[in-house]
Amino acid sequence: MEAEIISIGTEIILGQIVNTNARFLADQLRRLDINAYWQTTTDDDPKRIQAAIRQAQKRAQLIFVCGGLGPTPDDQTMASTAKAIGVELALDDDQWQKIQADFTARQTQMTPENIKMAYYLKGGQPLSNPTGMAIGAYLNHQDHTYVVLPGPPREFKPMVTQSLIPLLKQQFGSGRAIYSHNLHFLGQPESLLMDEINQILVDARIDDVLATSYVQPGEIQVRLTIHDVTEDQALLRLTAAEQAIFKQLGQYCFGIGEHVTLAAQVVKLLQEHHWTITSAESLTGGMFQSTICSVPGASKVFNGGFVTYAAQAKEQLLGVSPSIIDRYGVVSAQTAKAMAEGCQQKMNAKVGVSFTGVAGPDALENKPAGTVWIGIAIKGQPTQTRLLHLSPKMATRQWIRQRSVQMGLLYVYWALQNKTN
Incomplete structure (x- = not known):
């Protein structure tokens, strides 16, 4: 399955913020054996958003449009996506009620533009936002699947993991995907560490697990990856690899998992x-x-x-x-x-x-x-x-x-x- 991630935001184009969303989403997709071969960035201009979507339609089955779902005039992503694919917008009445209730509870005056955050692509389904007000959208239309997501990382990541991933697994999951575990190291040079890890895997005859390293601030993150197996098989092989590595390099490994410091x-x-x-x-x-x-x-x-x-x-x-x-x-x-x-x-x-x-x-x-x-x-x-x-x-x-x-x-x-x- 081939995908394209389109990131929307003038602030990204100008280099004012780092686009961490695309990296996070690509990593999540990789685990489902969905390859984000293309990543496009454009500003908030509706015509350029539509052009980016039409270009993506020529080469990807899954199209993700990220950012620009707020209530301000330059937040045009949902409407531009609808226009590019030829569908209308639908109002999520429940979400609109929640937005109004939130403003009332905060005793804050609400402008009419806030209703934009309750619209999604008609014919599809809204994606709930666990940490914000703007909903996303998930739509199967003709030969493509379109996903619209918010821009702020604190809203983007929970929506991806809690609202989007279950839908992708249901539609595209085969039970045989790519599985990874992360190990966190400090105190060894990267090249020496990887030489030792690769030799450990060879000696333990765990040649179906691939080890790759990523130098992060304050640590070396080693990702163990296996693919084309079931989830249960992956867990057994990755656990065996971790145990073999930890037995010899445990003093340098301070944690296993996604969010470890x-x-x-x-x-x-x-x-x-x-x-x-x-x-x-x-x-x-x-x-x-x-x-x-x-x-x-x-x-x-x-x-x-x-x-x-x-x-x-x-x-x-x-x-x-x-x-x-x-x-x-x-x-x-x-x-x-x-x-x-x-x-x-x-x-x-x-x-x-x-x-x-x-x-x-x-x-x-x-x-x-x-x-x-x-x-x-x-x-x-x-x-x-x-x-x-x-x-x-x-x-x-x-x-x-x-x-x-x-x-x-x-x-x-x-x-x-x-x-x-």
Whole structure:
């Protein structure tokens, strides 16, 4: 089955926003063995929208039109789609009532244009919007299937997964599609990691599972894929592949699934172990604490921390001895150790994490940008320090800070995995 994704929006054309919807939809379609061979982007002009749809009719059976379903004058997608394929619009009375009730509940004046959000393609069916007001549309017409979807990702993704995918499975599902599982890694170079994974699959005689890697901010995502089997067969083979990989590379794999973050895994383990965490940050400037606090439930394991950018702050807030800084410098294992122990003791936390280093672009204390020391102080255990050499030639100042935070999280994750008390 061949498909085309048409993305509507002047803001996409102008480069003001990143089109994440097309990528998300293409990934969802791939799992149903539907190939989105073509992706088109156009602005909100009705004539260009219609032209894009007519072009898609020549080469695709499934046509997705995404964006432009709001109440403003430039939201013309539903009407333009109807005109391009030669059908009328129909009003979803139930949705129109919901829209009016929503405005009444919010005590907000409603303009007449809001009724646009309750129209869909006549002869088809409306797609419910779990997180917004504008409905989508699903229509089989002549030799094509047309799908109209909203633009905001927070509305687009739930509509795709909850309203659209069940319809596509019903109409196009064969029971033999493409199935994938995602594994999340950190701490190994991508090329080395993939060489090891591919060899593991060969040794385990799991040659029907394909492993591909995607470098994401703060991690390497490895996707295991199998096709032309039933769902039950896919689950067995993918699980076998995961187990073989995890047996040898488990220390670098922090999660399996679609929406997994290292910070969430750390917070989860902290909660399970009834541990609390704090940090003292220099070059990362509070980024570690912010990352922890971005996870729901972080308040159960994090009470506070320190941003000690200057040497004086390290001495006054953490109790780092001036003699340590004078003798070894702020970018040193000794200072990282003292910072980690200082914050752990001041906050009476189980774990104290410290970051001190050179974010760049200039060197500091004759140490090049990308030199980072991380300290891990766990109550009742010897304090550990780790040195990172992050190449400034291949990264920005922000990347060095982000990478430092991710590695700090990984070291805490390892400590939690090896918990002894």
